[in-house]
Amino acid sequence: MENPISYFFMSWSDPYLLLMTAAGTFAGVYVGAIPGLSVTMAVSILISFTFSWDTNEALALMVGVYMGGVYGGSRTAILLNIPCAPSAIATAIDGYPLAKRGEAGTAIGVATVMSFIGGLVGILVLAVAAPLVSEFALMFAPRDYLLLAVIGILLVGSLSGESLAKGVFAGALGVIIGMVGLDPLTAEGRFTFDSITMMGGIHYVTAMIGFFGVAEALAQLHHLETPAIKQKLERITPKWSVVKRYIPLSIRTSFIGVFIGALPGTGGDIAALMAYDHAKRSVKDPSRKFGEGAMEGLVAPESANNAAVGGAYIPMLTLGIPGDAVTAVFIGALYIHGLNPGPMLMIETPHLFWFTVGALMLANVFMLIFGLTGVRLFIKLVECPRAILVPLILILSVVGTYAIQNNVVDVYWMLGFGIFGYFLKIYGYQVGPVILGVILGPLMDVSYRRAIISTRESFGDFMLEMVTNPISALLSAALVFLVVSQTPMYKRWTNKRRSV
Amino acid sequence: MNEQRRLRPGEATFGYMLLIFSLFLLYNAFAISGFSSLSSPGVFPLVAASAMVVSALTIILKNRTAPQGEATTFSHRLRLFHSQILPxxxxxxxxxxxxxxxxxxxxxxxxxxxxxxxxxxxxxxxxxxxxxxxxxxxxxxxxxxxxxxxxFKVVLPEMEWLDLEALGWEG
Incomplete structure (x- = not known):
């Protein structure tokens, strides 16, 4: 293998890759900050345009969008109390009260610097931990991948939605969508209804654009009358003395963020909420009361959600298991470019790993630059009416879907998923597990069948291996706990314990 | 997590529709290879479709115990559905x-x-x-x-009825 450092700095030294990373980060910051747009939506649509690109160029652009998008959500959370990204929900709790006090500039500046620190910690942990996890992952059997995938889908479903039942429904629906077409092992048709068009399956990017792009655009039609909120912002670069004061908390919560982000199924949103909770418990003398504009309440989630980006890359690159909806979309992008995320990715193409780490670091630097500049442009874009945004999102969704296979049937599927996704959203079902299911469904299917074949189709032996092998036993226990923790009985028991 | 949210117009009906859809998928999953073997191509679709049926049933049961919407008559519910969900x-x-x-x-x-x-x-x-x-x-x-x-060199649909090459235009 060539020197990893040369791959790390590839995106820094190649002007075109540098430009791609910068453009991606810029787009991410602004897409993440515009109400009605989300980073998942942006990456989903973007993937379809990068089919014919060189892998490095596509990765550089998408890494930038992801890093910038996670940060961008904080701006509207602070200014408008609208967390455009789920990872910015915790930011709004203290960020918006700060803006109401006329400290929006300082709040955005501090959020930017803390996001940078969080991103830095996340990337460093990724660089150190991923090669170790990858080696460990070589010990994983097919049944372990099955368990990990099920845990991932259930975690996303239960933590981000209204109920576990809705999360399970959404995840299972995604699995079914992912299995439409010919079976990869026996070439038997599954859910094809004898249609030749269906035999090729449903492209996952079609589902992604439908569920994230079109469904979100339709949901935004309810908010056409919402007036654009005018904001006054001048200086946003924070004073060094302010930054210095919060660095210890930032580093602490960054480690929380990177750990939570690295768990399959948990992303920046959970990381930010856990970090906020940690700050609330551990900071004895906050600048103000939490919930009323405490700077600590802003520092903790912003550090954690950007640290979670680096964390989320660990299971994605080493196990092929996405951490959340955005990383699920990223795995789709890697497949498109002929790469197979998992332990072998690190062995066969280590240069890609170091390139990704370098691009993430570069995107983190660009995030700091774009985050502290361009205030006027930002305000103009945030004020963009939804009546203009919605048709543009739909046009981009159509272009992106058509670009997958140059087939208008994909566009019809996309619209179908979009309308169905709209109803799911409006009735409290999360669409994230659907996408996780679409991506992980084929992996789960093949893993299960390999595992059952290895036991000569003995279900008893299959179950026995689930509890006797140390890794499988640990994962099975986590899965059982996850399901049990969602039962009313367990909730009643924990509530009783808390009250005691 | 807020389990006690008031049901939105059409939410209960949507739950039943999801159940019917899940049963349809379960039937089709069974049609792939039935219970022929534990590693057949139909096993995992059967598991996924069964999970959908069970979760749809759970959702329906939860909807029945959740605080109902403000509408009492069918026509009122329909009006609310058209005004709040699908105007x-x-x-x-x-x-x-x-x-x-x-x-x-x-x-x-x-x-x-x-x-x-x-x-x-x-x-x-x-x-x-x-x-x-x-x-x-x-x-x-x-x-x-x-x-x-x-x-980006993305292929976009061209005007079919002005496809000059298809019309024999070679210039």
Whole structure:
């Protein structure tokens, strides 16, 4: 293998890759900050345009969008109390009260610097931990991948939605969508209804654009009358003395963020909420009361959600298991470019790993630059009416879907998923597990069948291996706990314990 | 997690529709290879479809115990559904416009169909006058075309009825 450092700095030294990373980060910051747009939506649509690109160029652009998008959500959370990204929900709790006090500039500046620190910690942990996890992952059997995938889908479903039942429904629906077409092992048709068009399956990017792009655009039609909120912002670069004061908390919560982000199924949103909770418990003398504009309440989630980006890359690159909806979309992008995320990715193409780490670091630097500049442009874009945004999102969704296979049937599927996704959203079902299911469904299917074949189709032996092998036993226990923790009985028991 | 949220108009019916859809998928999953073997291609679809059926049933049961919506009669529920979930204006009309756009996409090609779609969309949704909508739609299509067709080299639908090569034009 060539020197990893040369791959790390590839995106820094190649002007075109540098430009791609910068453009991606810029787009991410602004897409993440515009109400009605989300980073998942942006990456989903973007993937379809990068089919014919060189892998490095596509990765550089998408890494930038992801890093910038996670940060961008904080701006509207602070200014408008609208967390455009789920990872910015915790930011709004203290960020918006700060803006109401006329400290929006300082709040955005501090959020930017803390996001940078969080991103830095996340990337460093990724660089150190991923090669170790990858080696460990070589010990994983097919049944372990099955368990990990099920845990991932259930975690996303239960933590981000209204109920576990809705999360399970959404995840299972995604699995079914992912299995439409010919079976990869026996070439038997599954859910094809004898249609030749269906035999090729449903492209996952079609589902992604439908569920994230079109469904979100339709949901935004309810908010056409919402007036654009005018904001006054001048200086946003924070004073060094302010930054210095919060660095210890930032580093602490960054480690929380990177750990939570690295768990399959948990992303920046959970990381930010856990970090906020940690700050609330551990900071004895906050600048103000939490919930009323405490700077600590802003520092903790912003550090954690950007640290979670680096964390989320660990299971994605080493196990092929996405951490959340955005990383699920990223795995789709890697497949498109002929790469197979998992332990072998690190062995066969280590240069890609170091390139990704370098691009993430570069995107983190660009995030700091774009985050502290361009205030006027930002305000103009945030004020963009939804009546203009919605048709543009739909046009981009159509272009992106058509670009997958140059087939208008994909566009019809996309619209179908979009309308169905709209109803799911409006009735409290999360669409994230659907996408996780679409991506992980084929992996789960093949893993299960390999595992059952290895036991000569003995279900008893299959179950026995689930509890006797140390890794499988640990994962099975986590899965059982996850399901049990969602039962009313367990909730009643924990509530009783808390009250005691 | 808020389990005690009041049901939205149509939410209970949506739960039943999901159950019917899940049962349909379960039937089709069984049709793949039945219970022929534990490693057959139909096993995992059966598991996934069964999970959908069970979760849809759980959702229906939860909906029955959740605080019901404000409507008491069927017609009132229907009215609320149309006003809160699927209003004719702009939702239904706009979805119809999107379907229309997709239907003319291939025969008309990207530029004319996108131009018309955007013009009508901006005019209908933004209501700032036809001239504003026209300028905005021309500008948007120009940027989208230049960026995606010329820079990203994305293939966009061409005008079928003006396919000169298919008509024998060789010049």
């Amino acid at each position: 004719l204006k702009p939702m239904v009309i706009y979805i119809a416009m999107v379907i229309g756009f997709m239907m003319v996409l291939e025969p008309f090609g990207f530029i004319p169909s996108a131009l018309i779609f955007l013009f009508v969309s901006f005019w209908y949704l933004y209501a700032k006058g036809a001239v504003f909508a026209l300028v905005l739609s021309i500008g948007s299509v120009a940027i989208v075309y230049a960026l995606f067709r010329l820079v």
